[in-house]
Amino acid sequence: MLCIKCKQTAWVEVRRHHSAFCRSHFLDYFDNQVLKAVREERMFTQDDRILVAISGGKDSLALWDVLLRHGYQADGLYIDLGIAEYSDHSRAKSEAFAAARDAALRVVELEQDYGHGVKGLAQHARRVPCSACGLSKRYLFNKVALEGGYRVVATGHNLDDEVATLLGNLLHWQMGYLSRQSPVLEATHPGLVKKVKPLFRLTEQETVSYAIIQGIDYVPEECPMAQGARSLVYKEVLNLLEKHSPGAKHNLLLGFLEKGRPVFREVDNTELRECEQCGQPTTTPVCAFCRMMDVVRLREREPRSGQRGRRPHAAAPSSEAVMTTADG
Amino acid sequence: MKVHIRYPKPQTYEFTGRKTVQQVLDELRINPETVIIIKGDTLLTRDVTLSEGDEIEIRYAISGG
Numbered sequence: 001m002l003c004i005k006c007k008q009t010a011w012v013e014v015r016r017h018h019s020a021f022c023r024s025h026f027l028d029y030f031d032n033q034v035l036k037a038v039r040e041e042r043m044f045t046q047d048d049r050i051l052v053a054i055s056g057g058k059d060s061l062a063l064w065d066v067l068l069r070h071g072y073q074a075d076g077l078y079i080d081l082g083i084a085e086y087s088d089h090s091r092a093k094s095e096a097f098a099a100a101r102d103a104a105l106r107v108v109e110l111e112q113d114y115g116h117g118v119k120g121l122a123q124h125a126r127r128v129p130c131s132a133c134g135l136s137k138r139y140l141f142n143k144v145a146l147e148g149g150y151r152v153v154a155t156g157h158n159l160d161d162e163v164a165t166l167l168g169n170l171l172h173w174q175m176g177y178l179s180r181q182s183p184v185l186e187a188t189h190p191g192l193v194k195k196v197k198p199l200f201r202l203t204e205q206e207t208v209s210y211a212i213i214q215g216i217d218y219v220p221e222e223c224p225m226a227q228g229a230r231s232l233v234y235k236e237v238l239n240l241l242e243k244h245s246p247g248a249k250h251n252l253l254l255g256f257l258e259k260g261r262p263v264f265r266e267v268d269n270t271e272l273r274e275c276e277q278c279g280q281p282t283t284t285p286v287c288a289f290c291r292m293m294d295v296v297r298l299r300e301r302e303p304r305s306g307q308r309g310r311r312p313h314a315a316a317p318s319s320e321a322v323m324t325t326a327d328g
Numbered sequence: 329m330k331v332h333i334r335y336p337k338p339q340t341y342e343f344t345g346r347k348t349v350q351q352v353l354d355e356l357r358i359n360p361e362t363v364i365i366i367k368g369d370t371l372l373t374r375d376v377t378l379s380e381g382d383e384i385e386i387r388y389a390i391s392g393g
Contacts, residue, residue: 001373001375001376010373011370011371011372011373012364012371012373013373013374020373023370023371057391058389058391059391160390203389204389204390204391205361205362205363205364205389207389208364208387208389209364209371212364212366212371212387213371220334220335220387220388221335221336222335222336222391223391226391232390235390236359236362236390239359239361239362239390240359242361243359243360243361
C-alpha cells in the first residue's frame with residue numbers, strides 16, 4: 001500500500017477516507033484533523049489558557065503533544081485515582097511526558113483530598129467504578145480549571161469514545177445526554193468552564209499510531225477498573241460494523257452531530273444553579289458529586305463487621321491540593 | 329515468523345511460510361479495526377507480506393472506561 005500523497009510505503013491506512021499515509025504524511029493528516037476540529041468547532045484560540053485532562057494513555061498524551069507542538073498554552077491535569085500500580089504507572093508516564101517537554105502538569109490526588117480512591121468511592125457509594133470515576137473527574141476538571149483561571153478543559157475523547165457513548169445513549173434513549181453530546185460544551189454558567197474534545201474526528205487506531213510514531217511513552221494497559229465496561233462492548237460491536245462497512249462509525253457520529261443533535265437539543269431545557277454544598281453548577285439543589293460524597297460519608301459511619309482501620313474522610317478539598325509538578 | 333501480543337496478556341504465536349498481515353489477523357481472529365501492527369520502529373498496513381524471519385507486535389488500540 002502506498003501513501004496517497006507521496007507514493008512511498010504507507011504506514012497507516014485510513015479506510016474510511018479511502019486513504020493511506022507514510023509516516024510523515026500521517027502526522028500531517030493527524031495534525032490537520034485536530035486543527036480542523038479546533039477551528040471549525042471554535043474550541044479555543046492561541047490566546048486561551050487550556051487545561052488538558054491527562055490520564056497517561058495514548059489519547060490524552062497525543063492531544064497534549066499536538067497542542068504543545070502548535071504553540072497552544074496547554075497545561076496538563078492528572079487526577080491520581082488511587083488505583084494501586086495502575087495509577088502509579090500512569091502518573092509516572094504523565095510526569096515524564098511533561099518534564100521532557102518542559103510543560104506544566106497539575107496533579108490532584110483523589111485519596112488525599114476526598115479520603116478514598118475511585119475503588120473506595122465506588123464501594124461506599126454503591127456505584128460501578130466507571131461511574132464514580134467519571135463523576136469525580138468531571139467535577140475535578142471543572143473545579144481545577146475554574147480555580148486555575150483556565151478558559152477551556154480539553155479531553156482526549158476520540159471518535160470511538162464518542163460513537164460508543166452515542167450508541168449507549170441511543171440504546172437507552174437518553175434524551176438529555178443526546179441533547180448535550182457534542183465535541184464542544186459551552187460554559188453556560190459563570191461556574192462552568194468550556195469543555196472540548198479535539199480528537200473527536202480521529203479513531204483510537206489513529207491516536208495509537210500517532211503515539212507510536214511520535215515515540216510517546218503511554219500506558220498501554222487497560223484500566224483494571226474498566227474490565228467489563230459496557231463501552232468496550234459497544235466499541236467491539238461498532239468495530240465489527242466498521243470492518244464490513246468502513247466509515248460506519250464516522251458517519252454515525254458526524255451524521256448525528258449535524259442532523260440528529262439539533263432535534264434533541266430542543267428537549268434540553270435544563271436550568272443550572274449553584275450546588276448548596278460546593279457552589280459548582282448543577283441542575284439539582286446538591287450536585288451529583290456532593291451527593292455521592294454524602295453517601296460515602298454516611299456509609300463510612302455504618303458499623304461493619306470485620307472492617308479494619310478505615311481512613312478518616314478529609315473534611316474539604318483545599319486549593320493546595322492542586323500542585324504543579326513541572327514548571328512550564 | 330513471530331507474532332507478539334504484549335497487552336493485555338503477553339502471548340507469542342509462531343507462523344511458518346509467508347503471510348500477509350491480513351492473513352495473520354484472520355488466523356488469530358482479530359478484527360483489523362482494533363489493532364495496529366508494529367515491526368521494529370515502523371507501522372505496517374494489512375497488505376504487507378511477512379517473511380519467515382520477521383517479528384511483529386500486534387498492539388490493541390481499544391480502551392474503555
